[in-house]
Amino acid sequence: MTVGLVLLGANTVLVSALLAIYGLVSKDSGLVGIAVSAGIIGGVFLVYGLSRDEPRLGSVLSYLSILANASTAVLEDLDLLDGRVCVISKQPMVVVYTKTECPASANPGLGFTSGSPYFSIPVDLFRDTSTLEEVTAESIESALRGILVEELGLLRSIRVEAGGGSLYTVFTSGLSDALSEYSKYPVDPFTLLVAVATARLTGRDVLVVERSRVPDGVRLVLRVGSSA
Amino acid sequence: MTMLLSVSMYLLGEDRVDAYTSVNILVYFVSYAVNRPSVEKSQAVRYLNVFLLLLFALIVAWRVYEVLVK
Numbered sequence: 001m002t003v004g005l006v007l008l009g010a011n012t013v014l015v016s017a018l019l020a021i022y023g024l025v026s027k028d029s030g031l032v033g034i035a036v037s038a039g040i041i042g043g044v045f046l047v048y049g050l051s052r053d054e055p056r057l058g059s060v061l062s063y064l065s066i067l068a069n070a071s072t073a074v075l076e077d078l079d080l081l082d083g084r085v086c087v088i089s090k091q092p093m094v095v096v097y098t099k100t101e102c103p104a105s106a107n108p109g110l111g112f113t114s115g116s117p118y119f120s121i122p123v124d125l126f127r128d129t130s131t132l133e134e135v136t137a138e139s140i141e142s143a144l145r146g147i148l149v150e151e152l153g154l155l156r157s158i159r160v161e162a163g164g165g166s167l168y169t170v171f172t173s174g175l176s177d178a179l180s181e182y183s184k185y186p187v188d189p190f191t192l193l194v195a196v197a198t199a200r201l202t203g204r205d206v207l208v209v210e211r212s213r214v215p216d217g218v219r220l221v222l223r224v225g226s227s228a
Numbered sequence: 229m230t231m232l233l234s235v236s237m238y239l240l241g242e243d244r245v246d247a248y249t250s251v252n253i254l255v256y257f258v259s260y261a262v263n264r265p266s267v268e269k270s271q272a273v274r275y276l277n278v279f280l281l282l283l284f285a286l287i288v289a290w291r292v293y294e295v296l297v298k
Contacts, residue, residue: 030238033248037234040252040280047276150271 005049012042051153061178068187071121078110078117081186085208087123087199094120095192102207123196131203135224137162143201144170144194154179154190155217166225167209170194172217183211183218194220230255246287253284 016038023031075081075097086102088094096106098118106113108122126147132139141160148154156174163169172194175183179190191211199206202224210221230252237248257280 029243029245030241033242033245034234034238036245037230037248037252040249040256041230044256044276047272051272153271 001051002049005045007049009042009045009047009049012038012045014042016042064182064189068182068185068189071119071187072185074110074119075186078119080117080119085191085195085211087192087195087206088120089199089203089205093123093196093199095123095196096120097186102205123192125193125196126200129197129200132201135202135204137168140168140198140201140224144197147197148172148193154193163221166223168198168222168224170198170220170222171214172219173214175217180213180218183213188218190218191220195222198222198224229259246290250284250287253280256280 016035019038020032020035023029023033023035072081075083078097080097080099083097083099084102086096086098088096088102088104088106090105092108094106094108096102096118097120098113098116100114100116100118103111103113103118106118106120108120111118111120129143129147132143137160141158144160145158149156149158154176155172157172159171161169161171172190175190182188182190188211191208195206195208204224207223208220209223210219212219233251233255234248237251242248257277260277
């Protein structure tokens, strides 16, 4: 939210309402027309002020870029660039990159599991998100749409299909250009967001089985369950 | 820009409220298409665009209807 823009919009709407009332009282349609024009401008300011603002989005993207570059360098040194990505829902929630099975729990940072190194990043996202009562493709789709499309506005649409067992395929479209750029890199913030959100919603571990770019978006195959 | 247009229309003696509204909606969509704001995927902005487009369509439909029934 941009407070300045919201205030400007609210004041413009208020002034236009007063002008419209005056126009109606004095039976001047032209004045009412001008008031409606000002009202539209005020309404647009108000809506844009309440949306996420460009500078903040720019800062987030800059932060993501630094995080992705730093993490990629670490993964390169650990030879984990083509490793598995999983989210361990046990508190504290972590995203783990490993070449072996995902550990049952992991400390943030570097560690070893089954004699192989892993790299884990603690995540504190979607902490207030409540767990779904029933885990189905429809319920996951609806909840992910609420978070990623309606709340964060990161993409235009999302679809989840059950793929048998505990596999779920997530199709996205209209992904913002800045995020879709990362889908070709090992550390893809959007993939992590979807995996973390799914782990929060289901309360279970999530393994990213497959990740591929499709026109206008990303296709993810997730395994949801304690044996992820 | 929009206020300049509105004042010009007022000085020209335009008294139809829908004319002011439709011109302003057009100006908004032209500005939107040219600038492509970063918040374009926001749900609220999408609702605003749909609302303004519907309003514009209604105004045009009403004017066309008026011409046809005359």
